[in-house]
Amino acid sequence: MPESWRRFLVSTLLLLTGATLIGWYYGHADWGLLIAALAALAWHIRQLLIFDRALRIGDFEAFRYGEGIWSQMFARFSFLKQRSRRHKRAYRQLLREVRESTNAMPDGGIVLTSQFEIVLCNTAAQELLNLQQRQDRGQRIDNLVRDPLFIEYLKSGIPQAGVEIPSPARSGNWLLCRVVPYGGNQQLLLVRDITERRRLATMRREFVANASHELRSPLTVISGYLDTLAEDPDVPQAWRAPVAQMRSQAARMNNIVAELLELSRLEAPIGERVDQHVDVAALLASTRKAYAGKAKGPTLTVNCESRARIVGRLAEIESIVTNLLSNAMRHTPEDGSVTLTWRSGADGAELIVADTGEGIAEDHIPRLTERFFRVDSGRSRDDGGIGLGLAIVKHALERHDAKLEIHSQQGKGSTFICRFPPSRIVIDQPMPISAGTGASR
Numbered sequence: 275m276p277e278s279w280r281r282f283l284v285s286t287l288l289l290l291t292g293a294t295l296i297g298w299y300y301g302h303a304d305w306g307l308l309i310a311a312l313a314a315l316a317w318h319i320r321q322l323l324i325f326d327r328a329l330r331i332g333d334f335e336a337f338r339y340g341e342g343i344w345s346q347m348f349a350r351f352s353f354l355k356q357r358s359r360r361h362k363r364a365y366r367q368l369l370r371e372v373r374e375s376t377n378a379m380p381d382g383g384i385v386l387t388s389q390f391e392i393v394l395c396n397t398a399a400q401e402l403l404n405l406q407q408r409q410d411r412g413q414r415i416d417n418l419v420r421d422p423l424f425i426e427y428l429k430s431g432i433p434q435a436g437v438e439i440p441s442p443a444r445s446g447n448w449l450l451c452r453v454v455p456y457g458g459n460q461q462l463l464l465v466r467d468i469t470e471r472r473r474l475a476t477m478r479r480e481f482v483a484n485a486s487h488e489l490r491s492p493l494t495v496i497s498g499y500l501d502t503l504a505e506d507p508d509v510p511q512a513w514r515a516p517v518a519q520m521r522s523q524a525a526r527m528n529n530i531v532a533e534l535l536e537l538s539r540l541e542a543p544i545g546e547r548v549d550q551h552v553d554v555a556a557l558l559a560s561t562r563k564a565y566a567g568k569a570k571g572p573t574l575t576v577n578c579e580s581r582a583r584i585v586g587r588l589a590e591i592e593s594i595v596t597n598l599l600s601n602a603m604r605h606t607p608e609d610g611s612v613t614l615t616w617r618s619g620a621d622g623a624e625l626i627v628a629d630t631g632e633g634i635a636e637d638h639i640p641r642l643t644e645r646f647f648r649v650d651s652g653r654s655r656d657d658g659g660i661g662l663g664l665a666i667v668k669h670a671l672e673r674h675d676a677k678l679e680i681h682s683q684q685g686k687g688s689t690f691i692c693r694f695p696p697s698r699i700v701i702d703q704p705m706p707i708s709a710g711t712g713a714s715r
């Protein structure tokens with residue numbers, strides 16, 4: 275029991291006992307006890323009234339602290355009140371600092387409810403998206419930012435990558451918008467100005483495209499002369515080997531230039547869409563035929579389980595198949611096998627290239643689609659690879675809203691899965707239940 279309570283109880287007891295004894299001395303012990311109890315009660319009621327008044331006007335300093343247990347209560351209350359005032363001041367200061375630092379950030383940040391209604395936003399977000407903190411609070415962000423890609427992105431269940439949209443505030447500027455889960459069931463929309471990054475990417479793309487384009491003509495001339503020299507019987511025997519080597523290197527350079535041009539074209543923004551219905555089954559059949567004549571290489575099996583067509587561009591789908599298949603064939607030993615599968619379902623369609631070849635170490639997998647990335651640069655160079663094949667595949671897939679998934683185990687083989695969404699698939703013929711057509715060379 276606290277000391278103050280002990281003292282309070284002892285003094286009350288002493289008062290009542292004393293009064294009872296005095297009453298007893300005068301022959302009325304009960305009167306003595308009653309008068310003392312009433313006096314104690316009156317005193318406590320008075321302290322209670324003072325306390326209530328202090329509470330109502332919120333000022334404990336204006337009153338005397340009372341006495342005994344009441345003085346303790348007044349003091350404790352006063353202390354708690356001061357502490358709460360101090361905390362409030364500290365919180366207000368903290369809030370001011372957080373607000374100032376978020377407002378100083380160059381990136382926009384908007385707190386949204388689970389229904390995408392604006393809770394609060396910083397200054398950068400207001401400038402980048404043309405928002406007004408007071409007026410737009412409570413409004414749905416997709417009612418204020420009307421870009422179709424952005425609306426689609428919000429509906430899509432928030433993939434990590436984010437979406438690039440033209441700035442609604444400044445024409446010619448671009449923004450990267452990304453939603454991340456925040457707090458309990460809120461979300462944080464992060465907005466970054468990526469105008470400069472896009473400008474540099476465009477410059478790089480144009481430089482590569484122009485340089486590759488300019489290299490083409492001299493290369494064609496060099497290759498032409500080398501072809502003529504290779505076929506000329508008057509060329510001395512000692513020159514034959516160097517000429518052959520120069521021809522093969524010129525062919526390799528032609529290949530690199532062609533791949534760079536292809537990549538630049540795929541990276542360029544999609545102009546007017548001229549989509550076709552690409553017959554994948556027919557494409558796989560012709561691929562199978564092309565490989566059937568080859569004397570060397572692993573076994574190729576084509577499983578065409580669907581008649582689904584892809585809404586897109588034939589040349590790009592061809593490029594996807596060719597790059598994945600040539601990689602699989604190059605990285606699989608002669609006694610191994612490569613399987614090409616096309617199948618579709620309610621979730622879309624999949625083009626799968628699986629091999630039983632050398633496989634890829636796990637830490638290399640995330641980097642495979644980078645430009646010029648090769649697992650073993652020496653060996654890749656020897657077999658004609660320059661590390662652009664999978665970058666081309668990735669960009670061609672992106673232009674079809676498709677994704678590339680890579681599974682691989684070193685020494686066991688690799689599987690490359692291209693997933694096309696239902697919006698990119700048309701099935702205009704009844705699907706065979708199972709139409710696996712094994713084919714090999």
Ligand code: ADP
Pocket residue numbers: 597601602603605629631632633634642643647648649650654658659660661662663664665688
């Ligand atoms: P490259 O033109 O050099 O083949 P890619 O971009 O097509 O470049 O591939 C990048 C790297 O990924 C290659 O260097 C190769 O080592 C590895 N790779 C690609 N496909 C396979 C596969 N099916 N099996 C094993 N390694 C592969």
